Amino acid sequence: MLFRQYLHHDPVVAISYFFGCGSQSQGIVVDPVIESVDFYIEESSRLNMDIRYVIDTHLHADHISGARLLAEKTGAAYILHQSANTAFPFQTVEDGDKIVAGNTVIQILHTPGHTPEHISLVVTDRARGEDPWFIVTGHTLMVGDVGRTELASDVKAGAxxxxxSLFLKILDLPDELEVYPGAYSGSVCGRSLSGKPSSTIGFEKKNNKALRITERELFIAFMSANIPEPPAGFLEIRAYNSGFQSNRP
Incomplete structure:
Protein backbone atom coordinates (compact mmCIF):
# COMPACT_ATOMS: atom_id res chain seq x y z
CA MET A 1 0.00 0.00 0.00
CA LEU A 2 1.08 3.53 -0.75
CA PHE A 3 0.23 5.92 2.09
CA ARG A 4 0.64 9.69 2.35
CA GLN A 5 -0.43 12.02 5.14
CA TYR A 6 -0.57 15.78 4.49
CA LEU A 7 -0.50 18.30 7.35
CA HIS A 8 -2.18 21.56 6.38
CA HIS A 9 -1.67 24.74 8.38
CA ASP A 10 -2.51 27.66 6.09
CA PRO A 11 -5.24 28.87 5.97
CA VAL A 12 -6.62 26.02 8.10
CA VAL A 13 -5.14 23.38 10.38
CA ALA A 14 -6.27 20.02 8.99
CA ILE A 15 -5.00 16.65 7.80
CA SER A 16 -5.76 14.90 4.51
CA TYR A 17 -4.72 11.50 3.18
CA PHE A 18 -3.88 9.77 -0.09
CA PHE A 19 -3.50 5.99 0.05
CA GLY A 20 -4.33 2.89 -1.92
CA CYS A 21 -3.12 -0.11 -3.87
CA GLY A 22 0.12 0.64 -5.69
CA SER A 23 0.23 -2.63 -7.60
CA GLN A 24 -3.16 -1.91 -9.19
CA SER A 25 -2.81 1.90 -9.25
CA GLN A 26 -6.06 2.53 -7.35
CA GLY A 27 -6.05 5.42 -4.91
CA ILE A 28 -8.31 7.05 -2.32
CA VAL A 29 -8.15 10.66 -1.11
CA VAL A 30 -9.69 11.45 2.27
CA ASP A 31 -10.72 14.89 3.54
CA PRO A 32 -9.01 16.94 0.80
CA VAL A 33 -8.82 20.70 1.31
CA ILE A 34 -9.82 23.04 -1.49
CA GLU A 35 -6.42 24.75 -1.69
CA SER A 36 -4.68 21.47 -2.56
CA VAL A 37 -6.97 19.98 -5.23
CA ASP A 38 -4.40 20.35 -8.00
CA PHE A 39 -1.70 19.04 -5.65
CA TYR A 40 -3.58 15.75 -5.14
CA ILE A 41 -3.88 15.39 -8.91
CA GLU A 42 -0.16 16.01 -9.30
CA GLU A 43 0.50 13.47 -6.54
CA SER A 44 -1.62 10.89 -8.34
CA SER A 45 0.60 11.32 -11.39
CA ARG A 46 3.83 11.12 -9.36
CA LEU A 47 2.61 8.03 -7.52
CA ASN A 48 1.10 6.46 -10.65
CA MET A 49 -2.20 6.13 -8.78
CA ASP A 50 -5.61 6.79 -10.31
CA ILE A 51 -7.89 8.52 -7.85
CA ARG A 52 -10.89 6.18 -7.71
CA TYR A 53 -12.59 7.47 -4.57
CA VAL A 54 -12.74 10.78 -2.73
CA ILE A 55 -14.13 10.57 0.79
CA ASP A 56 -15.16 13.23 3.28
CA THR A 57 -15.36 11.83 6.79
CA HIS A 58 -18.03 14.49 7.42
CA LEU A 59 -19.39 17.80 6.19
CA HIS A 60 -16.72 20.12 7.52
CA ALA A 61 -17.44 23.32 9.42
CA ASP A 62 -13.89 24.65 9.82
CA HIS A 63 -12.68 24.70 6.19
CA ILE A 64 -13.84 24.39 2.61
CA SER A 65 -13.69 20.80 1.39
CA GLY A 66 -11.99 20.07 -1.91
CA ALA A 67 -13.72 16.72 -2.29
CA ARG A 68 -16.43 17.61 -4.78
CA LEU A 69 -14.04 19.54 -7.00
CA LEU A 70 -11.42 16.80 -6.88
CA ALA A 71 -14.03 14.19 -7.77
CA GLU A 72 -15.23 16.31 -10.68
CA LYS A 73 -11.71 16.82 -12.02
CA THR A 74 -10.72 13.16 -11.76
CA GLY A 75 -13.97 11.32 -12.38
CA ALA A 76 -13.70 9.68 -8.96
CA ALA A 77 -16.71 8.74 -6.86
CA TYR A 78 -17.43 11.22 -4.06
CA ILE A 79 -18.43 9.37 -0.89
CA LEU A 80 -20.31 10.51 2.21
CA HIS A 81 -22.43 8.70 4.75
CA GLN A 82 -25.97 8.17 3.50
CA SER A 83 -27.38 10.47 6.22
CA ALA A 84 -25.48 13.53 4.94
CA ASN A 85 -27.93 16.31 4.08
CA THR A 86 -26.68 17.88 0.85
CA ALA A 87 -27.97 19.71 -2.21
CA PHE A 88 -25.93 17.49 -4.55
CA PRO A 89 -25.74 13.75 -5.28
CA PHE A 90 -22.97 11.56 -3.91
CA GLN A 91 -22.16 7.87 -3.50
CA THR A 92 -23.67 6.78 -0.22
CA VAL A 93 -22.18 4.41 2.34
CA GLU A 94 -23.59 2.94 5.52
CA ASP A 95 -22.13 1.37 8.63
CA GLY A 96 -20.36 -1.87 7.73
CA ASP A 97 -20.04 -1.17 4.01
CA LYS A 98 -16.73 -1.93 2.31
CA ILE A 99 -14.89 -0.01 -0.39
CA VAL A 100 -12.33 -1.99 -2.36
CA ALA A 101 -9.46 -0.45 -4.31
CA GLY A 102 -7.22 -3.30 -5.43
CA ASN A 103 -5.66 -4.82 -2.30
CA THR A 104 -6.84 -1.92 -0.16
CA VAL A 105 -10.12 -2.49 1.67
CA ILE A 106 -11.95 0.19 3.68
CA GLN A 107 -14.63 -0.79 6.16
CA ILE A 108 -17.01 2.05 6.97
CA LEU A 109 -17.84 2.82 10.58
CA HIS A 110 -20.64 5.32 11.15
CA THR A 111 -19.25 7.33 14.07
CA PRO A 112 -21.58 10.28 14.73
CA GLY A 113 -20.88 12.79 17.46
CA HIS A 114 -18.74 15.52 15.98
CA THR A 115 -21.41 15.62 13.26
CA PRO A 116 -24.37 13.29 12.70
CA GLU A 117 -23.05 11.94 9.38
CA HIS A 118 -19.46 11.36 10.49
CA ILE A 119 -17.71 8.17 9.36
CA SER A 120 -14.38 6.57 10.24
CA LEU A 121 -12.42 4.32 7.89
CA VAL A 122 -10.88 1.01 9.01
CA VAL A 123 -8.25 0.17 6.40
CA THR A 124 -6.77 -3.23 5.53
CA ASP A 125 -3.94 -3.93 3.11
CA ARG A 126 -4.63 -7.45 1.87
CA ALA A 127 -1.15 -7.60 0.35
CA ARG A 128 0.16 -7.69 3.93
CA GLY A 129 -2.59 -9.62 5.66
CA GLU A 130 -6.27 -9.75 6.53
CA ASP A 131 -6.03 -7.79 9.77
CA PRO A 132 -6.79 -4.05 9.65
CA TRP A 133 -3.74 -1.80 9.60
CA PHE A 134 -5.09 1.61 10.58
CA ILE A 135 -8.18 3.74 11.09
CA VAL A 136 -8.79 7.24 9.72
CA THR A 137 -10.88 8.84 12.44
CA GLY A 138 -11.60 12.34 11.14
CA HIS A 139 -12.81 14.46 14.06
CA THR A 140 -14.05 11.57 16.20
CA LEU A 141 -10.94 10.25 17.99
CA MET A 142 -7.91 12.49 17.67
CA VAL A 143 -4.49 12.36 19.27
CA GLY A 144 -4.87 13.61 22.82
CA ASP A 145 -8.51 14.57 22.46
CA VAL A 146 -11.87 13.85 20.84
CA GLY A 147 -13.90 16.05 18.50
CA ARG A 148 -16.14 18.83 19.75
CA THR A 149 -19.84 18.03 19.48
CA GLU A 150 -21.83 21.26 19.08
CA LEU A 151 -21.05 22.53 15.56
CA ALA A 152 -23.76 20.50 13.83
CA SER A 153 -26.10 19.52 16.68
CA ASP A 154 -26.90 20.17 20.31
CA VAL A 155 -23.75 19.68 22.38
CA LYS A 156 -25.28 17.06 24.67
CA ALA A 157 -26.94 15.13 21.84
CA GLY A 158 -23.65 15.15 19.96
CA ALA A 159 -21.73 14.08 23.06
CA SER A 165 -19.11 5.90 18.66
CA LEU A 166 -15.99 5.84 20.81
CA PHE A 167 -16.77 3.26 23.47
CA LEU A 168 -18.99 0.91 21.46
CA LYS A 169 -17.13 0.98 18.13
CA ILE A 170 -13.69 2.55 17.89
CA LEU A 171 -12.29 1.37 21.23
CA ASP A 172 -13.37 -2.19 20.48
CA LEU A 173 -10.76 -2.25 17.72
CA PRO A 174 -7.31 -3.80 18.39
CA ASP A 175 -4.98 -1.78 20.61
CA GLU A 176 -2.20 -1.95 18.00
CA LEU A 177 -4.35 -0.34 15.29
CA GLU A 178 -2.81 2.92 14.11
CA VAL A 179 -4.94 6.06 14.43
CA TYR A 180 -4.80 8.80 11.80
CA PRO A 181 -7.02 11.77 12.71
CA GLY A 182 -8.36 14.72 10.74
CA ALA A 183 -6.71 17.45 12.81
CA TYR A 184 -3.77 18.18 15.08
CA SER A 185 -2.67 20.94 17.48
CA GLY A 186 -3.80 24.37 16.37
CA SER A 187 -7.18 23.17 15.13
CA VAL A 188 -10.27 24.60 16.81
CA CYS A 189 -12.03 21.24 16.54
CA GLY A 190 -10.46 19.96 19.75
CA ARG A 191 -9.21 21.28 23.09
CA SER A 192 -6.08 19.28 23.90
CA LEU A 193 -4.86 18.14 20.51
CA SER A 194 -1.34 16.81 20.23
CA GLY A 195 1.15 18.05 17.68
CA LYS A 196 1.86 14.41 16.85
CA PRO A 197 -0.50 13.53 13.98
CA SER A 198 -0.84 9.79 14.64
CA SER A 199 -1.21 7.35 17.51
CA THR A 200 -2.65 3.92 18.30
CA ILE A 201 -5.91 2.81 19.88
CA GLY A 202 -4.02 1.40 22.87
CA PHE A 203 -1.97 4.55 23.52
CA GLU A 204 -5.05 6.75 23.38
CA LYS A 205 -6.93 4.45 25.76
CA LYS A 206 -4.16 5.00 28.32
CA ASN A 207 -3.35 8.67 27.75
CA ASN A 208 -6.34 10.46 26.22
CA LYS A 209 -8.14 12.33 29.00
CA ALA A 210 -11.55 12.04 27.34
CA LEU A 211 -11.25 8.28 26.93
CA ARG A 212 -10.61 7.80 30.64
CA ILE A 213 -14.15 9.07 31.34
CA THR A 214 -16.03 5.83 30.82
CA GLU A 215 -19.37 6.81 32.43
CA ARG A 216 -21.80 8.25 29.88
CA GLU A 217 -23.17 11.15 31.94
CA LEU A 218 -19.71 12.21 33.12
CA PHE A 219 -18.47 12.11 29.51
CA ILE A 220 -21.39 14.28 28.36
CA ALA A 221 -20.65 16.76 31.15
CA PHE A 222 -16.97 16.80 30.19
CA MET A 223 -17.79 17.52 26.55
CA SER A 224 -20.26 20.25 27.56
CA ALA A 225 -17.68 22.24 29.57
CA ASN A 226 -14.86 24.53 28.47
CA ILE A 227 -16.00 24.55 24.85
CA PRO A 228 -13.61 26.61 22.69
CA GLU A 229 -14.75 29.39 20.39
CA PRO A 230 -16.31 28.02 17.20
CA PRO A 231 -14.52 28.38 13.86
CA ALA A 232 -15.20 31.73 12.21
CA GLY A 233 -18.16 31.44 9.84
CA PHE A 234 -18.73 27.77 10.65
CA LEU A 235 -22.42 27.80 9.74
CA GLU A 236 -21.69 29.29 6.32
CA ILE A 237 -18.77 26.91 5.73
CA ARG A 238 -20.86 23.84 6.52
CA ALA A 239 -23.70 25.19 4.36
CA TYR A 240 -21.28 25.70 1.46
CA ASN A 241 -19.80 22.22 1.88
CA SER A 242 -23.34 20.84 1.89
CA GLY A 243 -24.20 22.67 -1.35
CA PHE A 244 -26.89 24.87 0.20
CA GLN A 245 -24.85 28.07 -0.11
CA SER A 246 -23.42 29.02 -3.50
CA ASN A 247 -21.15 31.87 -2.37
CA ARG A 248 -17.90 30.65 -0.89
CA PRO A 249 -17.40 32.00 2.68
Whole structure:
Protein backbone atom coordinates (compact mmCIF):
# COMPACT_ATOMS: atom_id res chain seq x y z
CA MET A 1 0.00 0.00 0.00
CA LEU A 2 1.08 3.53 -0.75
CA PHE A 3 0.23 5.92 2.09
CA ARG A 4 0.64 9.69 2.35
CA GLN A 5 -0.43 12.02 5.14
CA TYR A 6 -0.57 15.78 4.49
CA LEU A 7 -0.50 18.30 7.35
CA HIS A 8 -2.18 21.56 6.38
CA HIS A 9 -1.67 24.74 8.38
CA ASP A 10 -2.51 27.66 6.09
CA PRO A 11 -5.24 28.87 5.97
CA VAL A 12 -6.62 26.02 8.10
CA VAL A 13 -5.14 23.38 10.38
CA ALA A 14 -6.27 20.02 8.99
CA ILE A 15 -5.00 16.65 7.80
CA SER A 16 -5.76 14.90 4.51
CA TYR A 17 -4.72 11.50 3.18
CA PHE A 18 -3.88 9.77 -0.09
CA PHE A 19 -3.50 5.99 0.05
CA GLY A 20 -4.33 2.89 -1.92
CA CYS A 21 -3.12 -0.11 -3.87
CA GLY A 22 0.12 0.64 -5.69
CA SER A 23 0.23 -2.63 -7.60
CA GLN A 24 -3.16 -1.91 -9.19
CA SER A 25 -2.81 1.90 -9.25
CA GLN A 26 -6.06 2.53 -7.35
CA GLY A 27 -6.05 5.42 -4.91
CA ILE A 28 -8.31 7.05 -2.32
CA VAL A 29 -8.15 10.66 -1.11
CA VAL A 30 -9.69 11.45 2.27
CA ASP A 31 -10.72 14.89 3.54
CA PRO A 32 -9.01 16.94 0.80
CA VAL A 33 -8.82 20.70 1.31
CA ILE A 34 -9.82 23.04 -1.49
CA GLU A 35 -6.42 24.75 -1.69
CA SER A 36 -4.68 21.47 -2.56
CA VAL A 37 -6.97 19.98 -5.23
CA ASP A 38 -4.40 20.35 -8.00
CA PHE A 39 -1.70 19.04 -5.65
CA TYR A 40 -3.58 15.75 -5.14
CA ILE A 41 -3.88 15.39 -8.91
CA GLU A 42 -0.16 16.01 -9.30
CA GLU A 43 0.50 13.47 -6.54
CA SER A 44 -1.62 10.89 -8.34
CA SER A 45 0.60 11.32 -11.39
CA ARG A 46 3.83 11.12 -9.36
CA LEU A 47 2.61 8.03 -7.52
CA ASN A 48 1.10 6.46 -10.65
CA MET A 49 -2.20 6.13 -8.78
CA ASP A 50 -5.61 6.79 -10.31
CA ILE A 51 -7.89 8.52 -7.85
CA ARG A 52 -10.89 6.18 -7.71
CA TYR A 53 -12.59 7.47 -4.57
CA VAL A 54 -12.74 10.78 -2.73
CA ILE A 55 -14.13 10.57 0.79
CA ASP A 56 -15.16 13.23 3.28
CA THR A 57 -15.36 11.83 6.79
CA HIS A 58 -18.03 14.49 7.42
CA LEU A 59 -19.39 17.80 6.19
CA HIS A 60 -16.72 20.12 7.52
CA ALA A 61 -17.44 23.32 9.42
CA ASP A 62 -13.89 24.65 9.82
CA HIS A 63 -12.68 24.70 6.19
CA ILE A 64 -13.84 24.39 2.61
CA SER A 65 -13.69 20.80 1.39
CA GLY A 66 -11.99 20.07 -1.91
CA ALA A 67 -13.72 16.72 -2.29
CA ARG A 68 -16.43 17.61 -4.78
CA LEU A 69 -14.04 19.54 -7.00
CA LEU A 70 -11.42 16.80 -6.88
CA ALA A 71 -14.03 14.19 -7.77
CA GLU A 72 -15.23 16.31 -10.68
CA LYS A 73 -11.71 16.82 -12.02
CA THR A 74 -10.72 13.16 -11.76
CA GLY A 75 -13.97 11.32 -12.38
CA ALA A 76 -13.70 9.68 -8.96
CA ALA A 77 -16.71 8.74 -6.86
CA TYR A 78 -17.43 11.22 -4.06
CA ILE A 79 -18.43 9.37 -0.89
CA LEU A 80 -20.31 10.51 2.21
CA HIS A 81 -22.43 8.70 4.75
CA GLN A 82 -25.97 8.17 3.50
CA SER A 83 -27.38 10.47 6.22
CA ALA A 84 -25.48 13.53 4.94
CA ASN A 85 -27.93 16.31 4.08
CA THR A 86 -26.68 17.88 0.85
CA ALA A 87 -27.97 19.71 -2.21
CA PHE A 88 -25.93 17.49 -4.55
CA PRO A 89 -25.74 13.75 -5.28
CA PHE A 90 -22.97 11.56 -3.91
CA GLN A 91 -22.16 7.87 -3.50
CA THR A 92 -23.67 6.78 -0.22
CA VAL A 93 -22.18 4.41 2.34
CA GLU A 94 -23.59 2.94 5.52
CA ASP A 95 -22.13 1.37 8.63
CA GLY A 96 -20.36 -1.87 7.73
CA ASP A 97 -20.04 -1.17 4.01
CA LYS A 98 -16.73 -1.93 2.31
CA ILE A 99 -14.89 -0.01 -0.39
CA VAL A 100 -12.33 -1.99 -2.36
CA ALA A 101 -9.46 -0.45 -4.31
CA GLY A 102 -7.22 -3.30 -5.43
CA ASN A 103 -5.66 -4.82 -2.30
CA THR A 104 -6.84 -1.92 -0.16
CA VAL A 105 -10.12 -2.49 1.67
CA ILE A 106 -11.95 0.19 3.68
CA GLN A 107 -14.63 -0.79 6.16
CA ILE A 108 -17.01 2.05 6.97
CA LEU A 109 -17.84 2.82 10.58
CA HIS A 110 -20.64 5.32 11.15
CA THR A 111 -19.25 7.33 14.07
CA PRO A 112 -21.58 10.28 14.73
CA GLY A 113 -20.88 12.79 17.46
CA HIS A 114 -18.74 15.52 15.98
CA THR A 115 -21.41 15.62 13.26
CA PRO A 116 -24.37 13.29 12.70
CA GLU A 117 -23.05 11.94 9.38
CA HIS A 118 -19.46 11.36 10.49
CA ILE A 119 -17.71 8.17 9.36
CA SER A 120 -14.38 6.57 10.24
CA LEU A 121 -12.42 4.32 7.89
CA VAL A 122 -10.88 1.01 9.01
CA VAL A 123 -8.25 0.17 6.40
CA THR A 124 -6.77 -3.23 5.53
CA ASP A 125 -3.94 -3.93 3.11
CA ARG A 126 -4.63 -7.45 1.87
CA ALA A 127 -1.15 -7.60 0.35
CA ARG A 128 0.16 -7.69 3.93
CA GLY A 129 -2.59 -9.62 5.66
CA GLU A 130 -6.27 -9.75 6.53
CA ASP A 131 -6.03 -7.79 9.77
CA PRO A 132 -6.79 -4.05 9.65
CA TRP A 133 -3.74 -1.80 9.60
CA PHE A 134 -5.09 1.61 10.58
CA ILE A 135 -8.18 3.74 11.09
CA VAL A 136 -8.79 7.24 9.72
CA THR A 137 -10.88 8.84 12.44
CA GLY A 138 -11.60 12.34 11.14
CA HIS A 139 -12.81 14.46 14.06
CA THR A 140 -14.05 11.57 16.20
CA LEU A 141 -10.94 10.25 17.99
CA MET A 142 -7.91 12.49 17.67
CA VAL A 143 -4.49 12.36 19.27
CA GLY A 144 -4.87 13.61 22.82
CA ASP A 145 -8.51 14.57 22.46
CA VAL A 146 -11.87 13.85 20.84
CA GLY A 147 -13.90 16.05 18.50
CA ARG A 148 -16.14 18.83 19.75
CA THR A 149 -19.84 18.03 19.48
CA GLU A 150 -21.83 21.26 19.08
CA LEU A 151 -21.05 22.53 15.56
CA ALA A 152 -23.76 20.50 13.83
CA SER A 153 -26.10 19.52 16.68
CA ASP A 154 -26.90 20.17 20.31
CA VAL A 155 -23.75 19.68 22.38
CA LYS A 156 -25.28 17.06 24.67
CA ALA A 157 -26.94 15.13 21.84
CA GLY A 158 -23.65 15.15 19.96
CA ALA A 159 -21.73 14.08 23.06
CA UNK A 160 -24.13 11.18 23.59
CA UNK A 161 -23.56 10.00 20.03
CA UNK A 162 -19.80 10.49 20.37
CA UNK A 163 -19.70 8.40 23.55
CA UNK A 164 -21.34 5.50 21.73
CA SER A 165 -19.11 5.90 18.66
CA LEU A 166 -15.99 5.84 20.81
CA PHE A 167 -16.77 3.26 23.47
CA LEU A 168 -18.99 0.91 21.46
CA LYS A 169 -17.13 0.98 18.13
CA ILE A 170 -13.69 2.55 17.89
CA LEU A 171 -12.29 1.37 21.23
CA ASP A 172 -13.37 -2.19 20.48
CA LEU A 173 -10.76 -2.25 17.72
CA PRO A 174 -7.31 -3.80 18.39
CA ASP A 175 -4.98 -1.78 20.61
CA GLU A 176 -2.20 -1.95 18.00
CA LEU A 177 -4.35 -0.34 15.29
CA GLU A 178 -2.81 2.92 14.11
CA VAL A 179 -4.94 6.06 14.43
CA TYR A 180 -4.80 8.80 11.80
CA PRO A 181 -7.02 11.77 12.71
CA GLY A 182 -8.36 14.72 10.74
CA ALA A 183 -6.71 17.45 12.81
CA TYR A 184 -3.77 18.18 15.08
CA SER A 185 -2.67 20.94 17.48
CA GLY A 186 -3.80 24.37 16.37
CA SER A 187 -7.18 23.17 15.13
CA VAL A 188 -10.27 24.60 16.81
CA CYS A 189 -12.03 21.24 16.54
CA GLY A 190 -10.46 19.96 19.75
CA ARG A 191 -9.21 21.28 23.09
CA SER A 192 -6.08 19.28 23.90
CA LEU A 193 -4.86 18.14 20.51
CA SER A 194 -1.34 16.81 20.23
CA GLY A 195 1.15 18.05 17.68
CA LYS A 196 1.86 14.41 16.85
CA PRO A 197 -0.50 13.53 13.98
CA SER A 198 -0.84 9.79 14.64
CA SER A 199 -1.21 7.35 17.51
CA THR A 200 -2.65 3.92 18.30
CA ILE A 201 -5.91 2.81 19.88
CA GLY A 202 -4.02 1.40 22.87
CA PHE A 203 -1.97 4.55 23.52
CA GLU A 204 -5.05 6.75 23.38
CA LYS A 205 -6.93 4.45 25.76
CA LYS A 206 -4.16 5.00 28.32
CA ASN A 207 -3.35 8.67 27.75
CA ASN A 208 -6.34 10.46 26.22
CA LYS A 209 -8.14 12.33 29.00
CA ALA A 210 -11.55 12.04 27.34
CA LEU A 211 -11.25 8.28 26.93
CA ARG A 212 -10.61 7.80 30.64
CA ILE A 213 -14.15 9.07 31.34
CA THR A 214 -16.03 5.83 30.82
CA GLU A 215 -19.37 6.81 32.43
CA ARG A 216 -21.80 8.25 29.88
CA GLU A 217 -23.17 11.15 31.94
CA LEU A 218 -19.71 12.21 33.12
CA PHE A 219 -18.47 12.11 29.51
CA ILE A 220 -21.39 14.28 28.36
CA ALA A 221 -20.65 16.76 31.15
CA PHE A 222 -16.97 16.80 30.19
CA MET A 223 -17.79 17.52 26.55
CA SER A 224 -20.26 20.25 27.56
CA ALA A 225 -17.68 22.24 29.57
CA ASN A 226 -14.86 24.53 28.47
CA ILE A 227 -16.00 24.55 24.85
CA PRO A 228 -13.61 26.61 22.69
CA GLU A 229 -14.75 29.39 20.39
CA PRO A 230 -16.31 28.02 17.20
CA PRO A 231 -14.52 28.38 13.86
CA ALA A 232 -15.20 31.73 12.21
CA GLY A 233 -18.16 31.44 9.84
CA PHE A 234 -18.73 27.77 10.65
CA LEU A 235 -22.42 27.80 9.74
CA GLU A 236 -21.69 29.29 6.32
CA ILE A 237 -18.77 26.91 5.73
CA ARG A 238 -20.86 23.84 6.52
CA ALA A 239 -23.70 25.19 4.36
CA TYR A 240 -21.28 25.70 1.46
CA ASN A 241 -19.80 22.22 1.88
CA SER A 242 -23.34 20.84 1.89
CA GLY A 243 -24.20 22.67 -1.35
CA PHE A 244 -26.89 24.87 0.20
CA GLN A 245 -24.85 28.07 -0.11
CA SER A 246 -23.42 29.02 -3.50
CA ASN A 247 -21.15 31.87 -2.37
CA ARG A 248 -17.90 30.65 -0.89
CA PRO A 249 -17.40 32.00 2.68
Missing amino acids: TQLFE
